[in-house]
Amino acid sequence: MEIFLQQLINGVTLGSIYGLIAIGYTMVFGIIGMVNFAHGDVFMLSAFIALLLLLLLTQMLGLAAAPAFVVALVASMALTALWNFAIERVAYRRLRGSFRLAPLISAIGMSTFLANFVTVTQGPNNKSIPPMWDQVIAITSGGAYDVTLSYKQILIVAVTGALLAAFWFVVQKTPLGRAQRACEQDAKMAALLGVDVNRTVALTFVIGAALAAVAGSLYLLQYGVVKSSDGFVPGVKAFTAAVLGGIGSLPGAVLGGLLIGLIETMWGQYFGSDYKDVAAFSVLAITLIFMPSGLMGRPDVEKV
Amino acid sequence: MxxxxxxxxxxxxxxxxxxxxxxxxxxxxxxxxxxxxxxxxxxxxxxxxxxxxxxxxxxxxxxxxxxGDETKAKAPREKNWPKLPWLGPLALVFLTIYPLAVVALLGPQAALKWVDTYGVQILIYVLLGWGLNITVGLAGLLDLGYAAFYAVGAYAYALLAPATGLGFWALLPVCGLLAAFWGFCIGFPILRLRGDYLAIVTLAFAEIVRIVLINWDVVTHGEAGLFGFPGLNFFGLPFIPGPRGFAAHFGLPFQGIQKQIFLYYLVLVLALLANLVSLRLRRLPLGRAWEALREDEIACRALGLDTRNIKLTAFALGAFFAGIAGCLFALRQGFVSPSAFTFSESALILAIVVLGGGGSQLGVAVAAVFLVGASELLRELTFLKSVFGENFDPAQYRMLLVGLAMVAMMNFRPRGLVSTRAPTIKLGATS
Known part of the structure; x- marks a missing residue:
């Protein structure tokens, strides 16, 4: 029971990070209908940017760990957003009217480029930082196993919840959100009615990247290690989360993320960690085959 | 101004x-x-x-x-490459004499690298490219898990050769058929998905196959891989020194390169066979149906084509050639491990097809030579090390450039760099 509770906490933490990445997939898919395959690598890149900034601030400017992390997080959001803005401009914008697989192939190329770009510039090996904020709250004690909840985990879940609420508000209530939903329904009509489609799509990519950067920084904080091949598997899992929650739906993405995080940690606990990725990939295949609209999505009607 | x-x-x-x-x-x-x-x-x-x-x-x-000079109106420029009908036969003649010429020029020791790395390795990628071209280029099904079928072929040979005692002539079609069967099994449930979902699911299946290969220690020996399985033989004559070997039988002096040269011609013949099959199939109703499916699936269904079966044959046939290529890979390396079948391998093969301009046979071959050969060649250039530092590894830059090239292709010439991917027949075309 204690172990189950502990894995529940770990799963929700991991799931929150997947959820934050999944929002980026789901928003881009919603607005231009493409699978942004490079998004996982954008997440990895953001973790690297945060890592470098953190080292820069603590080693060269002598800041304490906590303010340095906050500054690194915010700066990483800005720089990753710039990256995704440039990526959209270079790799996807011209392809909106092309044949349907073109954006996906371009995104695969971009993903390959980003992973190898980081490998070339930063080396292929693990980069680990010393652990930060290790205080924990003991939830149960005296049993066979002490269940603990660390401050970091509380922070991660709280940040995810707050960001989900904020972006839910943005999409539902602000002019930007209205423009996004208009482009989602019919980009040509939205353009005729005076919505700047290019700007709206670019902003969607920027927001997605900023959220991925939050996820990347929190991932670095929680697990303390990142490497250049870390974009692929978390990326596919976050995409699984987006699909499971219903692609195009913001709360669905976070729900899907939580489910994938829980499935992965529980599988690792009770069936061994060798095949825990198989569990996530199987969920992806099964969802797409049997339930392509996911838990909270709308059914996808193919138009001629 | x-x-x-x-x-x-x-x-x-x-x-x-x-x-x-x-x-x-x-x-x-x-x-x-x-x-x-x-x-x-x-x-x-x-x-x-x-x-x-x-x-x-x-x-x-x-x-x-x-x-920036906007006074000059930009004329739409669609440059087609000149048709070069003599290029195919010329390439064929070159490929036929290539290993013998290299041996004659450099001697058997120095030629080994040129036959093995530049000959056999590139031809295996050409075969893989032509195989994936059936699925991606002709039928328009984006398969991101092609390395899984390649792995099935390689592991099928590595496991079955010692277990059954059969030679590779018997196992070669078995490897292909096993991979095709896997293609059929994986393809069956997913072929009604829309294009990009299908691509992602093939990726998921390929990763599952790779994880199973890593963890199923009893059979696959995990990360360490399989080795020590029987190698190549010339119709029963092994390539060994001594009286029972190939060299002694034909009264030749024994040289290590003989095996590589035989493997080269074997891969060449099989690759040409794959080429022939896809060229002929393009003219059959099945090939026409693939192309029609690629251009417009809904129209195909409206015309009463059985899209599921047509997609399945494209998927299984592509997988078949991957299985053959896997078997040849196992023979070339003498060693198979899961690290050879990662997603970046699938991405490289996909890049070969995409850069070759999906649907064009010659384009795919040129792209394979360029992508695989160029990075091997870069490794040779030692002066690059003095420019970029001692730990300069062109293999790292290869995938970086491959990624950029895929993006550039999609943006500037989405129908192919070397040739244009046009349907074989087109309504209203004047000939």
């Missing part, structure tokens, strides 16, 4: 430089490496950073200055 254009180009270049500076600020300007205490320390690389900024400024400036 040159002055106005100059100012505008300058402004454009300034913005581009700012963006590049932002993109490369921490990731290029600093590198994090563990120091003696195993703590990460930053190594500054500001010169590299300034070089990137300067390059961005110059490129953007020149581009903006030259293309």
């Amino acid at each position: 040159p002055a106005e254009r100059f100012v505008r180009a300058l402004r454009e270049a300034g913005w581009a430089t700012l963006v590049v500076a932002g993109l490369s600020f921490p990731i290029i300007a600093y590198r994090a490496e563990p120091d003696f205490n195993n703590l990460l320390a930053l190594q500054p690389r500001w010169p590299l950073f300034w070089q990137f900024c300067a390059a961005a400024f110059l490129l953007r400036f020149l581009l903006a200055f030259w293309s």
Whole structure:
């Protein structure tokens, strides 16, 4: 029971990070209908940017760990957003009217480029930082196993919840959100009615990247290690989360993320960690085959 | 107005430089490496950073200055490559004499690398490219898990050869059929999905196959892989020194390269067979149906084509050639391990097809030679090491460039670099 509770906490933490990445997939898919395959690598890149900034601030400017992390997080959001803005401009914008697989192939190329770009510039090996904020709250004690909840985990879940609420508000209530939903329904009509489609799509990519950067920084904080091949598997899992929650739906993405995080940690606990990725990939295949609209999505009607 | 254009180009270049500076600020300007205490320390690389900024400024400036003249209307330019009917036969003649010529020129020792790395390895990729071309180029099904079928072929040979005692002539079709069967099994449930979902599911299946290969220690020996399985023989004559070997039987002196030359011709013949099959199939109703499916699936269904069966044959046939290529890979390496069948392998094969301009046989072959051969060639150039430092590894840059090339292809020539991917027949075409 204690172990189950502990894995529940770990799963929700991991799931929150997947959820934050999944929002980026789901928003881009919603607005231009493409699978942004490079998004996982954008997440990895953001973790690297945060890592470098953190080292820069603590080693060269002598800041304490906590303010340095906050500054690194915010700066990483800005720089990753710039990256995704440039990526959209270079790799996807011209392809909106092309044949349907073109954006996906371009995104695969971009993903390959980003992973190898980081490998070339930063080396292929693990980069680990010393652990930060290790205080924990003991939830149960005296049993066979002490269940603990660390401050970091509380922070991660709280940040995810707050960001989900904020972006839910943005999409539902602000002019930007209205423009996004208009482009989602019919980009040509939205353009005729005076919505700047290019700007709206670019902003969607920027927001997605900023959220991925939050996820990347929190991932670095929680697990303390990142490497250049870390974009692929978390990326596919976050995409699984987006699909499971219903692609195009913001709360669905976070729900899907939580489910994938829980499935992965529980599988690792009770069936061994060798095949825990198989569990996530199987969920992806099964969802797409049997339930392509996911838990909270709308059914996808193919138009001629 | 040159002055106005100059100012505008300058402004454009300034913005581009700012963006590049932002993109490369921490990731290029600093590198994090563990120091003696195993703590990460930053190594500054500001010169590299300034070089990137300067390059961005110059490129953007020149581009903006030259293309900024908007008084000249841009004519739509669709340049088609000239048709070169003699190129195919010429390439064939070259490929046939290539290993013998290399041996004659360089001697058997020095020629080994040229036959093995540049000959056999590239031809295996050509075969893989032609196989995937059936699925991606002809039928328009994006398969991101092609390396899984390649792995099935390689492991089928590595496991079955010692277990059954059969030679590779018997196992070659078995490897192909097993991979085709896997293609059928994986393809069956997913073929009604829309294009990009199908691509993602094939990726998921390929990763599952790879994880199983890593963890199913009893059969696959995990990461360590399989080795020591029987190698190639010439219709029953093994390539060994001594009286029972190939060399002694034909009264030749024994040389290690004989095996490689035989493997080369074997791969060449099989690759040409794959080429022939897909060229012939394109003219059959099945091939026509593939192309029609690629162009418009809904129209196909409206015309009463059985899209599921048509997709399944494309998927299984593509997988069949991957299985054959896997078997040849196992024979070439004498060793198979899961690390050879990662997603980046699938991405490389996909890049070969995409750069070759999906649907074009010659284009795929040229792309394979270019992508695989060029990076091997870069490894040879030792002066690059003196320019870029001792640990310069072109293999790392290969995938980086492959990624960029895929993006550039999709943006500038989505129908192929070497040739254009046109349907074989087209309504209203004048011939």
